[in-house]
Amino acid sequence: MGTSQRFGTTAVEQAEAVIVEQYPRLVRLAYVTLPGTSGRHARVLLAHRAVQRALPHTGGGGPGVDGPGGPDSPGAPLEDVRVRVLRASLARAGRTRAALARLSWPPAPPFVWGLRLWPPAGGIDEAARLLAGASAPVRAAFVLHRLDGLPEESVVRLLRAAGAADPADAVREAVAVPVGDPGDAGDTADPDAGPRAGEALLRALRNPEFDASVVSARPTDLLRRRRRARAVWAATAALAVVGGVLAAHTASRAPDTRPLAGPVAAGALDPARLVRAPAEAWADTARVDFTAWPARGGRTADRALLARALGTWAARPREVPVTAAPGTPTDPPARPPRLLYAGDSDGRAVVLLLDADRVVRYAEAAEGPRARELAFARTDESGVTTAAALRLGRTGTTARYLLAPWIAKAGTRDLTRAGDPAKPLDVSAEGVTAPTAVPRAAGACDTWPALELTSSARIVEKHAFVLVDLGALTPVHLTYTPLPTGPGAVPARQPREATGTAARAAWAPVACRLRELPGAGVRAVNIWDFADSELPDGGGRAVWSCTRASGWAGPGDVLVQLRPPSGPPQDVARARATAACGRFGQHLLAGARWRSPAGRWYQLAAGSREVTGITATGAVRAESKGRSLVAPAGARGAAVRLTGRLASGAGITALDGAAGGRD
Numbered sequence: 001m002g003t004s005q006r007f008g009t010t011a012v013e014q015a016e017a018v019i020v021e022q023y024p025r026l027v028r029l030a031y032v033t034l035p036g037t038s039g040r041h042a043r044v045l046l047a048h049r050a051v052q053r054a055l056p057h058t059g060g061g062g063p064g065v066d067g068p069g070g071p072d073s074p075g076a077p078l079e080d081v082r083v084r085v086l087r088a089s090l091a092r093a094g095r096t097r098a099a100l101a102r103l104s105w106p107p108a109p110p111f112v113w114g115l116r117l118w119p120p121a122g123g124i125d126e127a128a129r130l131l132a133g134a135s136a137p138v139r140a141a142f143v144l145h146r147l148d149g150l151p152e153e154s155v156v157r158l159l160r161a162a163g164a165a166d167p168a169d170a171v172r173e174a175v176a177v178p179v180g181d182p183g184d185a186g187d188t189a190d191p192d193a194g195p196r197a198g199e200a201l202l203r204a205l206r207n208p209e210f211d212a213s214v215v216s217a218r219p220t221d222l223l224r225r226r227r228r229a230r231a232v233w234a235a236t237a238a239l240a241v242v243g244g245v246l247a248a249h250t251a252s253r254a255p256d257t258r259p260l261a262g263p264v265a266a267g268a269l270d271p272a273r274l275v276r277a278p279a280e281a282w283a284d285t286a287r288v289d290f291t292a293w294p295a296r297g298g299r300t301a302d303r304a305l306l307a308r309a310l311g312t313w314a315a316r317p318r319e320v321p322v323t324a325a326p327g328t329p330t331d332p333p334a335r336p337p338r339l340l341y342a343g344d345s346d347g348r349a350v351v352l353l354l355d356a357d358r359v360v361r362y363a364e365a366a367e368g369p370r371a372r373e374l375a376f377a378r379t380d381e382s383g384v385t386t387a388a389a390l391r392l393g394r395t396g397t398t399a400r401y402l403l404a405p406w407i408a409k410a411g412t413r414d415l416t417r418a419g420d421p422a423k424p425l426d427v428s429a430e431g432v433t434a435p436t437a438v439p440r441a442a443g444a445c446d447t448w449p450a451l452e453l454t455s456s457a458r459i460v461e462k463h464a465f466v467l468v469d470l471g472a473l474t475p476v477h478l479t480y481t482p483l484p485t486g487p488g489a490v491p492a493r494q495p496r497e498a499t500g501t502a503a504r505a506a507w508a509p510v511a512c513r514l515r516e517l518p519g520a521g522v523r524a525v526n527i528w529d530f531a532d533s534e535l536p537d538g539g540g541r542a543v544w545s546c547t548r549a550s551g552w553a554g555p556g557d558v559l560v561q562l563r564p565p566s567g568p569p570q571d572v573a574r575a576r577a578t579a580a581c582g583r584f585g586q587h588l589l590a591g592a593r594w595r596s597p598a599g600r601w602y603q604l605a606a607g608s609r610e611v612t613g614i615t616a617t618g619a620v621r622a623e624s625k626g627r628s629l630v631a632p633a634g635a636r637g638a639a640v641r642l643t644g645r646l647a648s649g650a651g652i653t654a655l656d657g658a659a660g661g662r663d
Contacts, residue, residue, distance in 0.1 A: 086162035132554035137170035297343025537596035540565035
């Protein structure tokens with residue numbers, strides 16, 4: 001159904017009734033389908049715009065989706081509207097950030113000037129974050145099937161009518177999307193915890209109280225808006241009197257300040273209204289994250305300090321340095337934030353505040369407001385491990401951390417020494433660690449310190465995990481996925497904590513490569529041993545691994561390596577901003593040229609558990625059945641193309657440093 005098609009008056013009236021009745025569900029469908037790169041404000045407006053513009057034009061014609069009749073079948077008013085919403089959302093999902101920005105001018109209904117809008121936490125944004133790494137058709141299929149309850153065949157027809165490529169594949173991927181995260185509970189956690197968490201999330205997303213059309217609002221930059229308005233009037237007067245002279249003079253008098261908090265956020269700046277969790281809330285909740293942290297520290301009652309922290313956050317004077325993880329907003333809070341800590345640490349007064357899905361750290365000299373600084377970090381979808389610690393501050397080569405209240409034991413470990421045991425780390429009654437070494441960002445790398453923390457038995461049994469400091473406010477969670485235990489029929493293994501013997505052995509030769517990562521944007525790093533193969537000429541058995549650094553924003557960077565029985569690992573391939581080696585990129589093929597102990601060169605290749613055959617073409621021509629390939633190669637590294645076949649019959653190409661994927 002093209003946008004130019006006309007409908008009869010009755011059909012248009014029916015479509016209007018459908019839009020009014022189903023408005024929250026349609027907005028949810030559009031919002032989740034639209035790309036997250038446009039930002040939450042633009043995404044909200046585009047979602048409402050897509051639904052409101054789904055009302056067809058009058059003037060003859062008929063439904064645009066052929067199919068059997070029925071109240072919920074293609075051709076019915078609801079399905080016609082769904083197709084129009086899908087078509088608009090899928091079209092925008094394929095556009096660039098610049099193209100999306102152009103959609104806001106000239107403005108189209110709904111008009112929103114002077115406000116920033118975003119959906120409240122826990123509702124529509126939860127599904128959007130869950131599907132951040134999936135394609136737009138998959139996101140749409142997830143909403144239609146998993147949330148709206150449509151049969152798979154109906155979703156396929158809707159996506160096809162909306163112009164989606166491979167709608168059947170999109171539905172299959174949407175059905176396979178995991179909605180739980182059992183990895184946070186450790187290897188010995190309840191095996192049913194993941195499915196239960198998944199069902200709970202789906203029930204929450206379907207909950208009527210999470211109305212997709214409900215939004216929160218805060219003002220835009222008020223002073224900048226005022227200056228722009230003044231500049232317009234000044235320019236008008238200047239054209240009438242002396243050209244542009246007066247306008248230039250007015251612009252030169254603009255105050256040199258950052259935006260202040262407006263009246264909407266004024267209540268959030270009152271220290272008396274800061275939210276404080278009960279001391280034992282963490283032991284009596286299913287949401288074990290930063291929201292369960294109590295307010296700790298010796299200065300939680302220091303209203304002057306708290307007022308300075310909130311005021312500095314709101315005003316952001318230019319002399320105060322501000323650092324933020326990628327994608328983290330730094331604007332003032334729209335509601336009173338949650339107080340996590342206020343106290344002195346190594347000559348600095350530190351305040352930690354939680355606002356929705358971000359944490360802010362304010363620091364100043366202990367005796368007063370000098371040498372102030374602000375740091376922001378993302379915390380969305382944090383859990384037992386990723387909400388386990390925050391850096392209070394750093395002094396030279398050491399740092400102190402505030403640990404979560406559910407941490408029962410803390411220690412330090414050197415990742416480069418797999419056989420060394422963890423050393424105990426002193427922790428105060430408030431949860432502040434003693435100074436502990438942090439990794440060096442440059443120079444020789446003969447050690448890589450890490451935190452090894454153990455959760456309280458009150459929430460999970462025998463759960464230890466490893467965090468490393470990469471320079472950000474939130475430490476990075478390290479995990480390990482062992483080799484597959486059997487053929488493709490065996491379920492894929494899940495990442496587990498990097499505390500076992502095999503995990504420590506895998507991390508030891510890779511630890512120093514962590515300094516290559518942008519720590520401020522990294523949430524977790526996992527080493528996945530996806531294959532092993534016998535090396536020729538008596539070279540022994542090598543392991544193929546993929547190290548994935550997952551960012552808070554969704555995409556991650558990967559490094560594929562070949563680990564021989566002795567000697568350092570060999571880099572095989574790199575890729576940036578990719579889903580490879582993650583939850584939505586579980587199929588992998590990689591290859592490398594390798595020189596044997598006998599001095600001969602070979603082309604090696606290996607694939608993940610679903611690979612059933614590998615073919616090499618180009619400078620090397622060879623084929624193998626199974627998950628590994630070994631073939632003689634010339635001394636010169638001429639181009640070789642590697643392709644594989646999956647158990648499903650689909651094709652896969654080798655990760656070559658840019659991207660990997662299916663044919």
